[in-house]
Amino acid sequence: MARDKRMTLDEAAAHVKSGMTIGIGGWGSRRKPMSLVRALLRTDVKDLTVVSYGGPDVGLLCAAGKVKKVVYGFVSLDSIALEPHFRSARQSGSIAECVEYDEGMLQWALYAASLRLPFLPTRAGLGSDVTVVNPQLRTVTSPYADGEELLAVPSLELDAAFVHLNRADMHGNAQFLGPDLYFDDLFLGACDTGRRFLSCEKIVTSDELLKNGSFHTMKINRSMVDGVIESPNGSHFTHCTPDYERDEKFQSAYVKAAADPESWSAFASRFLSGSEADYQAEVKKWHDEQKAQA
Amino acid sequence: MTASTNLADICVVAAAEAFRGNGEIFGSGMGTIQTLGVRLARATFEPDLLVSDGEAFFVANNLPIGGSDKVIEGWVPFRQVFDTVWGGRRHVMMGASQIDRYGNSNIANIGPWKQPKAQLLGVRGAPGNTINNKTSFFIPKHTSKVFVEKVDMVSGIGYDRVAKMSKWTRDNFCLPRVITNLCVLDFETPDNRMRLRSVHPGVTVDDVIANTGFELVIPSDVPVSRGPSADELSIIETLDPRGLRNKEVA
Numbered sequence: 001m002a003r004d005k006r007m008t009l010d011e012a013a014a015h016v017k018s019g020m021t022i023g024i025g026g027w028g029s030r031r032k033p034m035s036l037v038r039a040l041l042r043t044d045v046k047d048l049t050v051v052s053y054g055g056p057d058v059g060l061l062c063a064a065g066k067v068k069k070v071v072y073g074f075v076s077l078d079s080i081a082l083e084p085h086f087r088s089a090r091q092s093g094s095i096a097e098c099v100e101y102d103e104g105m106l107q108w109a110l111y112a113a114s115l116r117l118p119f120l121p122t123r124a125g126l127g128s129d130v131t132v133v134n135p136q137l138r139t140v141t142s143p144y145a146d147g148e149e150l151l152a153v154p155s156l157e158l159d160a161a162f163v164h165l166n167r168a169d170m171h172g173n174a175q176f177l178g179p180d181l182y183f184d185d186l187f188l189g190a191c192d193t194g195r196r197f198l199s200c201e202k203i204v205t206s207d208e209l210l211k212n213g214s215f216h217t218m219k220i221n222r223s224m225v226d227g228v229i230e231s232p233n234g235s236h237f238t239h240c241t242p243d244y245e246r247d248e249k250f251q252s253a254y255v256k257a258a259a260d261p262e263s264w265s266a267f268a269s270r271f272l273s274g275s276e277a278d279y280q281a282e283v284k285k286w287h288d289e290q291k292a293q294a
Numbered sequence: 295m296t297a298s299t300n301l302a303d304i305c306v307v308a309a310a311e312a313f314r315g316n317g318e319i320f321g322s323g324m325g326t327i328q329t330l331g332v333r334l335a336r337a338t339f340e341p342d343l344l345v346s347d348g349e350a351f352f353v354a355n356n357l358p359i360g361g362s363d364k365v366i367e368g369w370v371p372f373r374q375v376f377d378t379v380w381g382g383r384r385h386v387m388m389g390a391s392q393i394d395r396y397g398n399s400n401i402a403n404i405g406p407w408k409q410p411k412a413q414l415l416g417v418r419g420a421p422g423n424t425i426n427n428k429t430s431f432f433i434p435k436h437t438s439k440v441f442v443e444k445v446d447m448v449s450g451i452g453y454d455r456v457a458k459m460s461k462w463t464r465d466n467f468c469l470p471r472v473i474t475n476l477c478v479l480d481f482e483t484p485d486n487r488m489r490l491r492s493v494h495p496g497v498t499v500d501d502v503i504a505n506t507g508f509e510l511v512i513p514s515d516v517p518v519s520r521g522p523s524a525d526e527l528s529i530i531e532t533l534d535p536r537g538l539r540n541k542e543v544a
Contacts, residue, residue: 027372054416074416081415090403090413100402102421104376123463124380124422127455129448133407148460179350180371 002171005228009276012197012227013039016160019068021049023110023191025163025184026238028078029055029246031176033164033199035234035276037061040162042275051156053106053182055238056254059085060272063264068096071156073103077251084258101153102130107183109156114189121150161191164235165220166243167212168200172225175209175217178241188224196224199231201243233280249290250283296495296521301475302327302539304494305432306530307522308478310335312430312471313385318342320352320370320384326359326538327473328387328432330530333357337529346370359534378427379419382466385428387473388420392445393431395488395508397469397481398452399424400445407447420449425456428468434542436474438507453486475543477502478519483511492519 026032047068054075063085075086104124112120140152163184168174239246257267309331321343323329336343352368390399405411456467472479478491489511
């Protein structure tokens with residue numbers, strides 16, 4: 001019988017130490033492991049390097065002053081193009097270091113780490129200012145007859161990884177039921193054994209996984225995961241289809257609150273100062289208030 | 295015979311024309327006008343194009359903007375989109391916050407990258423798009439703030455940079471069109487400098503020059519962009535019954 005890897009959000013977050021490089025799955029404002037990010041906000045870690053196809057995960061960690069470096073291809077809320085906290089952090093110069101990559105380069109960096117290769121070659125990024133703002137990047141010459149010069153995207157190893165899936169069993173076998181796995185398997189693959197944390201909407205028995213969707217949805221196996229956390233609505237306010245869509249109203253409220261320090265501090269103290277259960281309860285209350293006002 | 299001189303309809307037709315002759319590749323549009331352009335091209339003169347729902351599926355039917363009644367003919371999660379980009383079987387029409395005479399484009403930030411005056415999206419897929427597949431642009435507000443001498447962050451690469459790159463890149467690189475609220479531009483000149491291809495009805499060549507921050511190649515005879523036929527207009531209206539296209543060029 002494989003191990004039972006169930007744990008709590010706070011137990012998972014406690015494995016993350018200051019100065020670590022953490023990869024966060026999902027894409028923009030889609031199936032982000034937000035409850036794990038919120039758990040991280042409750043710790044005193046700082047100086048993190050955050051690697052992400054960024055959304056509110058990057059924004060919240062920046063707003064909380066936990067970020068030393070961001071590695072990203074973009075940071076966006078999808079239906080709202082620009083992430084307000086990331087934007088102000090960049091414009092005020094409060095993030096000490098940034099690595100801005102083409103989206104495909106970021107995939108390659110994680111894939112190289114997953115395969116334990118020092119780099120993977122690509123054309124994506126060549127000629128663009130990505131090579132100017134990342135002077136550490138090197139090229140490699142094809143050893144074959146073409147002799148083409150290609151960009152050597154360096155492997156990006158993670159100290160910790162957070163992803164959120166629709167279903168998992170207690171051993172870490174997991175399943176996505178929406179239209180896209182994004183690059184969650186690569187975030188897990190690029191990370192050292194010991195700190196790969198997977199939250200999910202619902203923990204089910206292993207034999208139930210195949211009843212939820214075809215075997216094609218079972219892309220994450222237990223060798224890729226160290227901790228499993230059941231966290232219903234854990235992607236809120238990002239989407240986790242087909243379990244739920246993005247909470248557009250709340251996302252708009254988040255963006256509005258981020259516009260000035262006073263309203264942000266009110267938002268943070270209402271929603272982000274307690275436990276995950278407190279957060280979910282406050283969100284529900286907020287929606288009831290909105291309905292009452294309408 | 296033009297069935298509409300409405301600016302958004304002219305832009306959609308111009309966007310569709312960018313995909314003419316593309317064949318069985320992924321036609322991808324970022325934004326309403328771009329999406330309508332691809333879908334119009336597929337519904338009329340370029341039936342082999344593959345068109346996505348903007349999420350993760352190829353749709354076989356003439357899906358209206360925001361419509362959910364999809365006939366799904368294929369699955370394209372992001373990883374497969376990247377594979378399609380790198381495989382070159384795609385033509386994307388993006389937006390750009392800045393673009394120069396050789397087609398270098400910027401969606402990342404305004405001002406110095408180190409500490410930008412305005413942080414925009416980041417480079418996203420622009421470097422990989424431009425070097426790997428056909429990349430066109432739609433720019434809803436043609437001004438000299440967008441059409442600049444030098445962009446602040448080269449996200450998508452242009453012809454002057456490509457001229458110094460590998461033979462493979464020189465042979466494969468292609469920026470077919472730049473479409474704006476004023477005109478259609480291309481790079482079909484000996485040194486691949488941006489050229490005025492046509493002006494939209496009611497727009498003069500001088501209007502375009504006055505709103506462009508660098509010298510364009512202006513042919514002696516600049517035609518007027520064509521409008522939609524009656525059939526095309528009816529398809530546009532089916533694809534965008536709520537007239538969202540009009541908001542993009544308001």
